Structure formats: structure tokens, C-alpha cells
Amino acid sequence: MEFILYRQYPMRMKNENVDQIIKKYFDHLSIQKNLSDSSISTYSDDIRSLIAFLNEIHIKDFRKIDRKNIRTYLVWLSENKIDRSSISRKLSVLRTFFRWLLNEKIVSENPVPSRISIKKEQKLPRFLSIDEINRLCEIPSVHHGISEHIVFRDRAILELFYSTGIRVSEMSGLNLEDIDFSSKSLKVIGKGDKERVVYFADLAAKSLKRYLDKARGKFSRNHSSDKKAFFLSDRGNRISIRSIQYRIKKYTKISGLDSKVHVHTLRHTFATHLLNGGADLRVVQDLMGHSSPYTTQIYTHVTSLEARKSYFSAHPLSGKEKK
Numbered sequence: 001m002e003f004i005l006y007r008q009y010p011m012r013m014k015n016e017n018v019d020q021i022i023k024k025y026f027d028h029l030s031i032q033k034n035l036s037d038s039s040i041s042t043y044s045d046d047i048r049s050l051i052a053f054l055n056e057i058h059i060k061d062f063r064k065i066d067r068k069n070i071r072t073y074l075v076w077l078s079e080n081k082i083d084r085s086s087i088s089r090k091l092s093v094l095r096t097f098f099r100w101l102l103n104e105k106i107v108s109e110n111p112v113p114s115r116i117s118i119k120k121e122q123k124l125p126r127f128l129s130i131d132e133i134n135r136l137c138e139i140p141s142v143h144h145g146i147s148e149h150i151v152f153r154d155r156a157i158l159e160l161f162y163s164t165g166i167r168v169s170e171m172s173g174l175n176l177e178d179i180d181f182s183s184k185s186l187k188v189i190g191k192g193d194k195e196r197v198v199y200f201a202d203l204a205a206k207s208l209k210r211y212l213d214k215a216r217g218k219f220s221r222n223h224s225s226d227k228k229a230f231f232l233s234d235r236g237n238r239i240s241i242r243s244i245q246y247r248i249k250k251y252t253k254i255s256g257l258d259s260k261v262h263v264h265t266l267r268h269t270f271a272t273h274l275l276n277g278g279a280d281l282r283v284v285q286d287l288m289g290h291s292s293p294y295t296t297q298i299y300t301h302v303t304s305l306e307a308r309k310s311y312f313s314a315h316p317l318s319g320k321e322k323k
Helices: 016-032 037-056 067-079 084-103 130-137 148-164 168-172 202-214 241-255 263-276 281-288 293-314
Strands: 002-004 010-012 185-189 195-199
Touching: 016 037, 016 084, 037 067, 037 084, 067 084, 130 148, 130 241, 130 263, 148 168, 148 195, 148 202, 148 241, 148 263, 168 241, 195 281, 241 263, 263 281, 263 293, 281 293
Parallel strands: none
Antiparallel strands: 002 010, 185 195
16 A cells, blocks of 8 residues: 655555545644645655655554654664754654644554754854855846846845845745835744844845836736736746745856855855844844744854954964964
8 A cells, every 4th residue: 555645755654544644744734833835845754754764664553653663763864874953853843743643642642752852963054254245146147148137136136135134935925015115124924924024234225126126027027927926937926935046056156155055054144244243142033033042042153263263363462373
């Protein structure tokens, strides 16, 4: 019997009921929890890996899973070279999933221990220097064979990323009514449908106005074009997350930046530069839409490293240490 995970994620498990359980769970995440497609996709991938493991140990029913199986699963992930951060996320997804199974009375107990935690590797976020971000923002150009209206749109997107630190999903979801040029602010809907207000600088305001005045009309030439969306695709639809990611990756490659630079790097850059400039941690937390200050605190480690580097390269008594 084939068990099909939500959408495009196939996996075999010999139990007809599992198919229905999984579908019901993802309906719950989509309708009741109102999770985004990207979040649901992550949940799907994580549950898919559990199913792969269950197939290996010949378990065909969620009710047969016990704590020993969960611990063995975590070891199995590690043996398959899954990094600790991903294992930690998968464990969190399992807790949520089995809690739902328990509430639905599909299982009689939650086999995922509440006290197990995976210590994550502390990876400092990659961010761009001021010179690098300026170089990146200047890449969209007709000199690179890009149409002028696309240049205006993509420069506005780059400037807005750096100026606000918003997520790529928030950039894609922007509507015309969300932008207020008089206060240089915009309204974004973040994770969990939480609304917040962020601000943009003069350079971003200039790029946004130029896009509206000279470019947006060229994307919305047909009657079926999106009338609400701020940024449009070539077909006149709301620009997709994937399209934004692709274009940012393209520009980082042209600019000569390393392959690890991606859309989220611009968000890291925004936070790091704000803190370097003396912004309060709580203010940066609010602007980024972090629910906890601990999430924002990672950037203070980055700025302290930069401070150390500046000290040892500049102070006359430092011995010019470079590390």
C-alpha cells in the first residue's frame, strides 16, 4: 500500500490509515494554524524522513512507535550526516506532530521525550560589508543585458531588503497599500500572521518611487495582472519567493560574492549593520519580527567579533593582531 505525504512527497508505508492521518494533519497546519507553504513543506520533509526510518525498522503504525524508536531515529539521522541544527528542527516537528496525534486520540501517548534536546552548533550568520552590499545593489544594470524596467524593480527589491531586513516571504507579499512614503514605512505580515511596521531609508524610497513611476506599469500591461501586489513578475503576477531568490542569487554571482550569500544574508546584514551603528537590541528585535530577543542576540556576537578585529588592526599598542 502506498503512503503519499502531503503534495509532492511520496513515501511507502503499508497502512491505508496513515495516508488519511497525514492529509488531515497538513490540513490542520494549513487551515487552523495558517502556516505558509514553505513552512508546511519543511514539516513535510521532516515527517518524510521519519517515515523513511520507520520503513527501515518495519514499523507500519504510529501507535507502535515508542521512545526507544525515537532515540534510535535521532542516531539514524546523525549517521546519515544530518547536521545538529536540522536534527533539532526535526525533533521539534515530531513533538508537534505527536502532540496533535495525541489530541486527536490517534495515539495514546507521546513517544517524543520532552527533555531531549540537541545542542546546536553556534554558527555565526554571514553578512556583507558596506562595500559588498553597495556593490550588490548596483549590479542590476542594463549593462548586464537586463531590461530597464527589470533593473528598476530588482534594484528596489535589493535596496528594500537591506533597508528593512524583511523576509523574502514578506517581500513577495507586499501590497501597494502597505507602503507609506510620507513616513517612509511599510506594513508587513510576518510569521504567524503577525503584523509589524518597518522603516526604509532615503535611497530605498528613491528606488521604490522610480520602480512605481517608470517600471511597474510595464509589468501590468494585461487586464489579468495583479492590482494589489507591489512587486510584479514579467507576467504581471505577484513576484514569487522563488523568483526573488533566483534573482538575488544571480546578482551575487555577477558581483563576485561567495556562493553562500543568499536572500537571508541581506537580512543578517541589515541587523548587523544596525547594531554596529548603535541600535538597541530590542529595537532590532521588533524590526526583524523576532518573538524572542535570544534570536536577535546572535548578531551581538558578530558585532563583538568585528569590534575585536577593528581594535587589533587599529590600536597602536595592540601588536597589530589580525585574528
